[in-house]
Amino acid sequence: MINSAKVVQNITLTHDVFELTLETKSDFSFTAGQFINVKINDGAPPCFRGYSIASKPEDNNQFRLCIKKIDGGRGSTWLQSLKNDAEITFLGPIGKLTLNPSNKKVIFVATGTGVAPFAGIIEEALLKGNNQEMALYFGLRHEKDIFYRAKFEELAQKYRNFKFNLTLSRPENPDFKGHIGRVTSMLDELTIDPENTEIFICGLKDMLQEVNSIFLGKGMKPENIHLEQYD
Ligand SMILES: Cc1cc2nc3c(=O)[nH]c(=O)nc-3n(C[C@H](O)[C@H](O)[C@H](O)COP(=O)(O)OP(=O)(O)OC[C@H]3O[C@@H](n4cnc5c(N)ncnc54)[C@H](O)[C@@H]3O)c2cc1C
Numbered sequence: 001m002i003n004s005a006k007v008v009q010n011i012t013l014t015h016d017v018f019e020l021t022l023e024t025k026s027d028f029s030f031t032a033g034q035f036i037n038v039k040i041n042d043g044a045p046p047c048f049r050g051y052s053i054a055s056k057p058e059d060n061n062q063f064r065l066c067i068k069k070i071d072g073g074r075g076s077t078w079l080q081s082l083k084n085d086a087e088i089t090f091l092g093p094i095g096k097l098t099l100n101p102s103n104k105k106v107i108f109v110a111t112g113t114g115v116a117p118f119a120g121i122i123e124e125a126l127l128k129g130n131n132q133e134m135a136l137y138f139g140l141r142h143e144k145d146i147f148y149r150a151k152f153e154e155l156a157q158k159y160r161n162f163k164f165n166l167t168l169s170r171p172e173n174p175d176f177k178g179h180i181g182r183v184t185s186m187l188d189e190l191t192i193d194p195e196n197t198e199i200f201i202c203g204l205k206d207m208l209q210e211v212n213s214i215f216l217g218k219g220m221k222p223e224n225i226h227l228e229q230y231d
Pocket of ligand 1: 035073075076112116230
């Protein structure tokens with residue numbers, strides 16, 4: 001479905017991640033975790049880029065995207081340049097990275113902006129009173145790369161069934177108090193009950209493959225591992 005939206009807000013989250021708030025003219029319904037395909041209208045022959053919706057469905061037809069600026073990348077450079085009221089065209093909502101409530105424990109694993117769909121899914125589930133046990137494992141490199149920490153920490157404080165685990169692989173500050181290491185180092189230590197667990201993984205291909213094989217090695221069936229690859 002072709003849709004259009006205007007930019008309501010474009011804010012900087014870190015040195016290379018920004019968040020766009022968009023508002024559609026007509027009703028826009030989606031399920032948390034889905035993505036849209038944005039037409040990149042930068043003057044060159046248009047192309048499309050996929051972006052996960054980083055918010056839960058709201059009544060006001062607004063939704064957010066959380067985007068990493070890639071040096072020389074057409075899509076992310078054009079989107080970062082957009083000012084309030086700029087119009088974008090997109091296809092969507094698309095995608096099946098969505099949570100079907102059940103009694104299973106849910107483990108979300110993301111690096112970088114791969115956390116975007118989980119921001120929407122987790123907030124939606126918790127606010128709707130879903131009491132499945134949920135844990136997010138979020139990997140970044142440096143302190144300067146951290147975004148959405150306050151949002152997830154607040155949710156983890158408020159909802160006992162949600163645990164937030166942030167790890168930095170290369171913190172600049174030697175006194176960094178959190179977990180240090182790649183996201184895979186936190187997963188290696190995990191004990192899971194494969195029959196009663198669902199896994200969601202989102203990010204770049206190498207991480208996806210590595211994390212997928214960790215969980216397959218722990219006895220997870222492929223049909224209970226949900227993947228969204230960004231590259
Ligand atoms: C279903 C889907 C959902 C997506 N959702 C998001 C999202 O919510 N946020 C987001 O930032 N990107 C997301 N992407 C990636 C996005 O579509 C673009 O690939 C990305 O913005 C780069 O496009 P570009 O035109 O700026 O650069 P290009 O010149 O097309 O790409 C440059 C390089 O950037 C790499 N790359 C792509 N995405 C990332 C990333 N997130 N982090 C690091 N390297 C990357 C690619 O491997 C490529 O080699 C998603 C992709 C898909 C398929």
